[in-house]
Amino acid sequence: MSSSSQTPSPQDNAKPMDYREVFAGRQAYSQHTDPCELAAKASLSCMDRNSYNRDKCMDFFQAYRDCKKAWLEQRREDRRAGLPTPT
Numbered sequence: 001m002s003s004s005s006q007t008p009s010p011q012d013n014a015k016p017m018d019y020r021e022v023f024a025g026r027q028a029y030s031q032h033t034d035p036c037e038l039a040a041k042a043s044l045s046c047m048d049r050n051s052y053n054r055d056k057c058m059d060f061f062q063a064y065r066d067c068k069k070a071w072l073e074q075r076r077e078d079r080r081a082g083l084p085t086p087t
Helices: 019-025 037-049 054-080
Strands: none
């Protein structure tokens, strides 16, 4: 089926964007800036495509969880290294 070629792979979004770049590039201050936004949107898009059948989107949910885990670990390492959180 040709829809698989149009559907992004869940793992395309498993790695978070550099949160420092995301924070620096935002237009206004928000505590809700999320480097895993693309993974979240891909999960929601999958749900839309599959009539909100969660079982068909589990790979996308896992990619989002992996992304968030990597992002939080990156932030922890930066704090341990004494790097300031971007504001």
